[in-house]
Amino acid sequence: MDIKQVCIKASEASIRMAELDGTAKNKALSALADALLEHKDRLIAANAVDLKRSEEEKLAAPLLKRLKFDEKKINDVVEGIRSLMKLEEPVGNTLLSTMLDEGLELYKVTCPIGVIGIIFESRPDALVQISTLCLKSGNSVLLKGGREAVETNRALTEIIDGATIAAGLPKGWITLLESRDDVNEMLKMDEYIDLVIPRGSNEFVRYIMDNSRIPVMGHADGICHVYVDKDADLDMAVKITVDSKTQYVAVCNAAETLLVHEAAAAKFLPVLKAELDKKNVEIYGDEGTRKIIPVKAASDSDWATEYLDYTISIKLVPDADKAIEHINTYGSGHTDSIVTSNRQTALKFMNLVDSGNVFWNASTRFSDGFKYGFGAEVGISTSKLHARGPVGLDGLLSYKYMLVGNGQTVDDYANDRKSFKHVKLNKKIQDV
Structure with missing residues (x-):
């Protein structure tokens, strides 16, 4: 694969993507959703090949669960596409309008980023979510999924590419990269690629940042916490903790560490352990925890570990x-939740915890673009610039300033023949 040519074509396609209106993009999304259902047997067969190979390679059970792309997951991603179609058109929205002077008006208008390279884990459903979000936001996309899903990703990309081009999208708007060498070449293409989004560990994200001049939106580890306060409803705390940890362990918004107020620990921990035992969760605890329930000793490394498995570490705090x-x-700045009935404590927690998602009396598993109503997400950003938290359509947009005049020149203002008025308007660029 000639990566430079791929990037050139993606850049050319991005110009045409930017001019598509909402009707055209929704038509392509509808065709894509229909094609996935039409070819579900092909997708399931391709996924079976990936699963068989990965099982033979002894891939861990939670990662096999991520890799599986059965009829239910196909129906789920199609539902996500239908939901995405219902969202307002994100491109061309006026964010600000100002009359600089009579007949001189400034507009701040949303636009696509351009060409986005996204590297993600072995989750075929992620490929669909990412590509459809890029489509809706008018971006071209280069995709690199985990090698375990190579057959499924190949089939998905061929189906998506064929359906959307038939619906009017430009050739080259979506391309699947399949090797590590392809990725390394892509990272050199700062002339054509506008943004790279790597999903993975801190080390992986750092590697991408250190080996490219392209801007990087970092989605690092998901070391998420639940804190059970002394004023927590303990039944609620058990329910939220169990859901945060076990509802789906192999995802970045699953809880990895539980913090418990010392005053609540004696009543809470035995009940929690009984529920976690039902789910076969392995528990590591600090000294205070081990005095209350029989668990393995936690080390400092446990507090910084993303298990992605039926494992949790527990620490008591004063x-x-x-x-x-x-x-x-x-923490990794991903998602952290407090369980408490004390409003003041909850607001303090949410204001001071430095994470993209902070919750009060809710499972960490809610930090998700689809659940937030974004249609889907390309990932969770733990950075503080451009986009933070679940990255949906807004995170895949930039903006430009559009100035509409009538022959004005700066010289008139520099020599005081005219003066700026800077009056806020309530106009859209489409109203000009």
């Missing part, structure tokens, strides 16, 4: 301040 301190020290 107050919410220490919980916040622990999260800001060991």
Whole structure:
């Protein structure tokens, strides 16, 4: 594969993508959804090949669960596409309008980023979510999924490419990269690629940043926490903790560490352990935890570990301040939740925990673009610039300033023949 030519074609396609209106993009999304259902047997067969090979290679059970792309998951991604179609057209929205002077008006208008390279884990459903979000936001996309899903991803990309081009999208708007060498070449293409989004560990994201001049939107580890406060409803706390940990363990928004107020621990931990035992969760605890329930000893490395498995670490803390301190020290800035009936404590937690998603009395598993109503997500951004938290359509947009005049020149203002008025308007660029 000639990566430079791929990037040139993607860049050319991005110009045409930017001019598509909402009707054209929704038509392509509808065709894509229909094609996935039409070719579901092909997709399931391709996925069976990936699963068989991965099982023979002893891929861990949680990762096999991610890899599986059965009829239910196909129906789920199609539902996500239908939901995405219902969202308002994101491109061409006026964010600001100002009359600089009579007949001189400034507009701040949303636009696509251009060409986006996205590297993601072995989740075929992620490929569909990513590509459809890029389509809706008018971007071209280069995709590199985990090698375990090579056959499924290949089939998906061929189906998506064929359906959307038949519906009017430009050739080259979507391309699947299949090797590590392809990725390394892509990282050199800063002339054509506008943004790279790597999904994976901190080390992986850092590698991408260190080996490219292209801007990187980092989606790092998901070291998520639940903090059970002394004022928590303990039944609620058990329910939220179990859901955060076990509802789907192999995802970045599953809880990995549980923090418990010392005053709540004696009543809470035995009940929680009984529920986690039903799910076969392995528990590591600090000294205070081990005095209450029989669990393995936790080490400092456990506080910084993303298990992605039926494993959790537990630590007792004297107050919410220490919980916040622990999260800001060991967390990855992803998702953290407090369980408490004390409003003041909850607001303090949400204001001071330095994460993209902070919850009160809710499972960490809610931090998801689809659940937020974004249609889907390309990932979770743990950075603080451009996009943070679940990255949906808004995170795949930029903006440009459009100035509409009538022959004005700066010289008139520099020599005081005219003066700026800077009056806010309530106009859209389409109204000009």
